[in-house]
Amino acid sequence: MQKLVILCRLEPGCLGPDGVDHIITFCQLAERSLANFNADICQWFISPRFDKSLAEIQYSLAGKILPRDKAIKFVQSFDQNLDDIEERFEDKLTQLINQYIARKQAQ
DSSP, rough: OOOOEEEEEOOGGGGGGGGGTTHHHHHHHHHHTTTTTTTTTTTEEEEOOOOSSSSSSEEETTTTTHHHHHHHHHHHHHTTHHHHOOOOOOOHHHHHHHHHHHHHHHH
């Protein structure tokens, strides 16, 4: 079955003033932690957003980039809501960011 590929690009600043030093490691850890999130229909990739001209979230299916409205339709075909999925994803990502920052400060 085809899955909607969702690429989430994170700003280094989300990890604090020295986030640029940690963003690559964090993205790798977060991607592993979120690998099973909505895995029935979505596959998540998390990468640093060093280029502000690139979208924060990018959707693709079968190697083709999709506009958001087509991603919404794909997810709806599974009786799910993309806004809800993204909101839960962002909540989990926020938890991971907070945990990462707390660990970094404890060192």
